[in-house]
Amino acid sequence: MPHRPSAHSRLRPRAPRARWCLAVLVSVVACSSAAPLAPADQASDLGAADAKASDLAQVSADSIDAGDDTWLDAVCACDAAVPPADASPSAPADATATADTGSIADAALPAADADAAGDAGPLPPPTYATGKFVDMWPQAGVKLPVIVADKSKMLEAWSSAGLLADLDKDGLLDYVVVDGDSHAFWGRALAPWKWYDAPLLTSKEPGLTSIAVTDEDSDGYPEILLGGGKIYYMVRTKSETYVDQGKDHGFELSVQAKAQHMAVGDLDSDGLLDVLVAEYSCTNTSHLRGWVNQGNHTYADETASLGIGHFSSFWFALPVDLDGDRQLDVLAGHEGCPPAKGNVRLQNQGLDASPRFKFADLPPVFVAPSPKGGTPMGAAVADMNGDGLLDIVASDVGLHDLYASGVTIEQAKKDPSLALKYDNGANHLLLRQANGSYKENGILSGLAWSASQTGQAMTGWSTGVFDFDGDGWLDVFVSNSENFSEMLLADEGGMRPVLFRNLDGTNYVEVSQQYGLPVMRSGRALAMADVDGDGDLDLFAGGQGDQPALYRNDLQTPNTWMQVQLRGHASNVWGIGAQVELVTDVRTLVAPVTGQGPTQTANLPTVHFGIPASWSVQKLVVHWPSGFDQVLVAPDTGKLLIVDEPPLVGLSARWINSGEQQAKVQVTAQAYSKSAKPQVGVATTIELAAGAKGSWAGPATCDPSGLCSRTWMPPKGGWGTDRVVVTLGGTPLSVRPAIRYDKLF
Numbered sequence: 001m002p003h004r005p006s007a008h009s010r011l012r013p014r015a016p017r018a019r020w021c022l023a024v025l026v027s028v029v030a031c032s033s034a035a036p037l038a039p040a041d042q043a044s045d046l047g048a049a050d051a052k053a054s055d056l057a058q059v060s061a062d063s064i065d066a067g068d069d070t071w072l073d074a075v076c077a078c079d080a081a082v083p084p085a086d087a088s089p090s091a092p093a094d095a096t097a098t099a100d101t102g103s104i105a106d107a108a109l110p111a112a113d114a115d116a117a118g119d120a121g122p123l124p125p126p127t128y129a130t131g132k133f134v135d136m137w138p139q140a141g142v143k144l145p146v147i148v149a150d151k152s153k154m155l156e157a158w159s160s161a162g163l164l165a166d167l168d169k170d171g172l173l174d175y176v177v178v179d180g181d182s183h184a185f186w187g188r189a190l191a192p193w194k195w196y197d198a199p200l201l202t203s204k205e206p207g208l209t210s211i212a213v214t215d216e217d218s219d220g221y222p223e224i225l226l227g228g229g230k231i232y233y234m235v236r237t238k239s240e241t242y243v244d245q246g247k248d249h250g251f252e253l254s255v256q257a258k259a260q261h262m263a264v265g266d267l268d269s270d271g272l273l274d275v276l277v278a279e280y281s282c283t284n285t286s287h288l289r290g291w292v293n294q295g296n297h298t299y300a301d302e303t304a305s306l307g308i309g310h311f312s313s314f315w316f317a318l319p320v321d322l323d324g325d326r327q328l329d330v331l332a333g334h335e336g337c338p339p340a341k342g343n344v345r346l347q348n349q350g351l352d353a354s355p356r357f358k359f360a361d362l363p364p365v366f367v368a369p370s371p372k373g374g375t376p377m378g379a380a381v382a383d384m385n386g387d388g389l390l391d392i393v394a395s396d397v398g399l400h401d402l403y404a405s406g407v408t409i410e411q412a413k414k415d416p417s418l419a420l421k422y423d424n425g426a427n428h429l430l431l432r433q434a435n436g437s438y439k440e441n442g443i444l445s446g447l448a449w450s451a452s453q454t455g456q457a458m459t460g461w462s463t464g465v466f467d468f469d470g471d472g473w474l475d476v477f478v479s480n481s482e483n484f485s486e487m488l489l490a491d492e493g494g495m496r497p498v499l500f501r502n503l504d505g506t507n508y509v510e511v512s513q514q515y516g517l518p519v520m521r522s523g524r525a526l527a528m529a530d531v532d533g534d535g536d537l538d539l540f541a542g543g544q545g546d547q548p549a550l551y552r553n554d555l556q557t558p559n560t561w562m563q564v565q566l567r568g569h570a571s572n573v574w575g576i577g578a579q580v581e582l583v584t585d586v587r588t589l590v591a592p593v594t595g596q597g598p599t600q601t602a603n604l605p606t607v608h609f610g611i612p613a614s615w616s617v618q619k620l621v622v623h624w625p626s627g628f629d630q631v632l633v634a635p636d637t638g639k640l641l642i643v644d645e646p647p648l649v650g651l652s653a654r655w656i657n658s659g660e661q662q663a664k665v666q667v668t669a670q671a672y673s674k675s676a677k678p679q680v681g682v683a684t685t686i687e688l689a690a691g692a693k694g695s696w697a698g699p700a701t702c703d704p705s706g707l708c709s710r711t712w713m714p715p716k717g718g719w720g721t722d723r724v725v726v727t728l729g730g731t732p733l734s735v736r737p738a739i740r741y742d743k744l745f
Helices: 017-024 039-049 051-062 070-076 111-117 400-405 409-414 416-421 484-489
Strands: 133-135 161-165 174-178 183-191 194-202 210-214 223-227 231-236 242-244 258-265 274-280 288-293 299-301 314-320 329-334 344-348 357-360 376-382 391-396 428-432 438-440 460-466 475-480 498-502 508-510 526-529 538-541 549-553 560-567 579-584 588-592 607-611 617-623 629-633 640-644 649-651 665-669 684-688 708-713 720-728 738-741
Touching (some): 174 194, 174 210, 194 231, 210 258, 223 258, 258 314, 460 526, 560 617, 684 708
Parallel strands (some): 376 460
Antiparallel strands (some): 133 549, 161 174, 174 183, 183 194, 210 223, 288 299, 314 329, 376 391, 460 475, 498 508, 526 538, 538 549, 560 607, 579 588, 617 629, 649 665, 684 720
């Protein structure tokens, strides 16, 4: 592992960038020197400027590959400073730093300035992350059948997808992979990076492209969702195999539509995981679909009552709480063919609203149905600039537009007017503003574009955000491959995956080849998980006309990490829709809990934080979908932390079958402190929402421990759903558990 710099090597924040360059590089007389300094000479010169910065110089030198003499040129041009892994623009000033040292983060210039510095263009600043990503699929994965593109027949290459999940509760991550045509495989983990491969499904209908997992009964054994021309709902059997029970569980799909992307979340806020499907067909038969968990091992198609059934060819749909109101919204992206609703959010209108969701533009960038906002094929929601607001990173299918215009990416970076003109043809960085709008910053941040190995514009499909070097800033991985038109016009197979390093929350630089990613490889789907439990995220990338890739993260940094998994009780079992805050002495890291992973696949909703070694973790705060705020003081780092939500409300049954004349449901509720300790003497009410048909057998009663209960009695006829409203300390919970009943008496 590289040596960690001393605390004295940190430089005072917010000092002007030019001062830092002058102070650190005072002994570098000419940047155009023919012989760049060796690493030892770099450390010596840094010491002449400030003896206390020598540790920093040595670490930076250690992180440079042998023979790489381009780094000094970048420093001479003052293009990019040497940000230590534990530095932050908002870090407290070190007592030993002088006013003239400046901020390392401030010294990182925008990409436009770097381009002006020299013909070589911007170069990645040294990082404390060493090592590479290593593709383990050839040794560890099943060999999939693959068909490549055929231009003469106008046939696109198949696109595979995979995900990682513990399907058998043995603590090891299994994989599930679909080949894009007819086959699905389950790789059951025997040990980290060792799987037993077995056929999972052979579909009679070609086009098996999407995959997701859920846990509809909260038993810890996930069910597998496979999507194509129909939805397969794979349920675990007693013999530890999986069988399709899609029809029995209520899943049907239009024969003219395709389940292009599937995601799970509590769409109706009853504490159970539902299923959201983005249909794609390029006809007027496709739309978003929502299947609501009935609590009896079946689902009901409630697309109409949810209000999400506008006809359009959607490519992905991501359930996430965009506005922090404890209710899941949906971020949806459309394919370019008609009917095109555009790139939209489905705004959750609240517990009493009907319909539940309303289509809304994302001003001023994702505006439907104009081309503004392009055609993103995947998106991720995260706090990219450290301001506590959730931003949107979206990979776009229209990157060739800028090339076709004759404008280079370098010109667009330097000229903001060009950047704004062509931002619909580039990857997007949509920074959320305080007023709820979004500001496009993809091109100006350097995140928008990288060219293929053959010099072609690339098409972005899946976007993954994760802190690969542990510096407290979320980096971006984009999986690129051809779309149909580029398959016909460009070089097939010329695309490649791209890793962008987040320098300071504002500027990004590509570091793909530095960390071992291939120079030519096409793929669409992307999933992330910590396969070997070493604290960093490994990457499962689908292949287009190629085998998948499973990149083992072999990077090393001096920094630490924390992973967080939620187990909901009042909220849904995975806590999807929650927001997690890691409070440190430098700044607060914010992450939404969501199974985001478009396109075609999903991630388990595990939150991963990279934590600089010099930061001190003070507390972890979980804002549950139920409305409960849970606080853990000084949690340990370097661990997977499992956080259990207290049982704020519970039901003895959620479904009453026909003929149960003596049916009743016991409802319990209890208040808890933020440290998850039961509270006594808190005002607690248990009521029914408006429109309920059932009744209470009596008032709520509370025992000395603070646990309150009430008995629900069914109506004498009909069918319906009664929702329970629990208020703790005068505050109603943001979930309303449902009691469903059918054909009573």
